[in-house]
Amino acid sequence: MTPQDLELLVTREMPFGKYKGRLIADLPGHYLNWFAREGFPKGEIGRLLQLMQEIDHNGLKPLLDPIRRSRQARP
Helix, strand or coil: CCHHHHHHHCCCECCCCCCCCCEHHHCCHHHHHHHHHHCCCCHHHHHHHHHHHHHHHCCCHHHHHHHHHHHHHCC
């Protein structure tokens, strides 16, 4: 995990499926847990989904709040 990965969670949209278009950081826990059970996709999207599932599962979503705020403050 890198700081850039955390920024991607709050900027990258889900590219497919039921929640297509939703930010990865905003995906519901049950959806992330489904991937954990069934298998994450290959590549960057799978890596980000896995990271988000770990963050969500461990109750660490508030760690993303400062990153969201800093992105919103940019012109």
